[in-house]
Amino acid sequence: MDSSSAKIVVGYALTSKKIKSFLKPKLEVLARKKGIIFVAIDKSRPLREQGPFDVILHKITGREWRLQLEDFRQIYPDVVVLDPPDAIQHVRNRQSMLQEVAKLKLRGCRGQVDVPKQLVITGDPATIPSVVAKAGLKLPLVAKPLVVDGTAQSHALSLAFDELCLTSLSPPLVLQEFVNHGGVLFKVYIVGDSVRVVRRFSLPDVHKQLGNGVIAFPRVSSAAASADDADLDPEVAQLPPCELLNCLSKELRCRLGLRLFNLDLIREGGTGDHYYIIDINYFPGLGKVPGYEHVFTDFLLNLAQSKTEKPSASLPDNPEDILRDEPNSK
Structure with missing residues (x-):
């Protein structure tokens, strides 16, 4: 052809x-x-x-x-x-990427979605402890590079346990309060009006201060860390409700001006319905999603049929279909 x-x-x-x-x-x-x-x-x-x-x-x-x-x-x-370069640029900075999430007012969506309390650090590392104390952030804190440039380094995380170790961090960076979430996060892939979710292992819960200093983690939610088939506590493994993901994806597509992105979503332990978005990535690793070939080609055909239409994101009725569904070829 x-x-x-x-x-x-x-x-x-x-x-x-x-x-x-x-x-x-x-x-x-x-x-x-x-x-x-x-x-x-x-x-x-x-x-x-x-x-x-x-x-x-x-x-x-x-x-x-x-x-x-x-x-x-x-x-x-x-x-x-x-997608539009300006919209992409917006989510390449961890200071700006979650601003639209913080403005969300979801209603009737079977859950609450927030962003962790966070602080952007660009100055002298020696001032970090006092800046953190003034902002009222609670330890431990997750440290992430400020800019997301597609490199493995931009997805590397550190977990800081005490005030003294904060001075060893290297700005510019973002500090986020750590939220216990059962060691599992949900990667929510949005491709036009289609949504797919896969489970990934994440940082373990911290019930007590396990030690001092900074613990560095490579890219936590990599493909090798798939939790789809792991023997997990049902309360931890349960996928977010379809209603919530429908509301969330529809709102963010509109607010971000993007049609091809994913969310890193965690559920706060012990709450059942309180979620946090901790990262947004443009044009993520779709090749890791089962059946992505069908999802993406159908998306392109929909674009060709109507370049002005803005459909709302939709999910299969059965939550487990979100995880494993491979649409039939048309």
């Missing part, structure tokens, strides 16, 4: 790592069956000279790329850009 016979042509500008994890042969084969082709954008040539495209899928950074993309959008306003 060439681009002239395709229903939808997707130009992609991705890192080599993203291409390997996302554009798998199974996805490309299914896409071709549905009339979708993926065409690599040549980053050495002006974007305005390439195409035609129906959709531009991108996850690269840099001022030059952003300017080219904005220029392209002015010339070809009917081309769908996934």
Whole structure:
């Protein structure tokens, strides 16, 4: 199939790592069956000279790329850009990414969603203990890099147990109050109007101060840390209710201006219905989600059918279908 016979042509500008994890042969084969082709954008040539495209899928950074993309959008306003650079930039900073979550007023959604109390640190590490005390944050604290740039380092965490060790941290960073959540988090993947959830192991609960200093953790919710088949306490393993995720995904799609992102969601231990969003990631590792090929190709077809429609996010009626459902090929 060439681009002239395709229903939808997707130009992609991705890192080599993203291409390997996302554009798998199974996805490309299914896409071709549905009339979708993926065409690599040549980053050495002006974007305005390439195409035609129906959709531009991108996850690269840099001022030059952003300017080219904005220029392209002015010339070809009917081309769908996934997603607008300004909206993506908003969630690449941990100070701004959770601001819209803090404004949420969910009603009748079978749960409460908040963000942990947090503090942005950009100055002298020696001042961190006094700044934390003034802000009233309670130890232990999770320390995260301020900027999310797609590197493994930007997802590395540290857990600080005492005031003295705070001076050993390296700003710029975000400090979040640690919330006990049973050692499990829920990665909520939002692809247009589709939502999928998988369980991941997370930091263990802290009932008492287990020690002094700072404990560093690599990327906690990696694919290797899947908790889907683990023998967990049912209260810990239970997926968030569909009503809650429907409300949450619909609200955040609107507030963030994004159609392709995921949430790291935890449930506070002992509450049953009190959740916290601790991170938001743009264009996450969809290749780790069962059946992502069907989800993503259906999403692209929906874009082609109506570029102006803004459907609300929806979930299967059975919560377990969210986790394991692989939609049938159309």
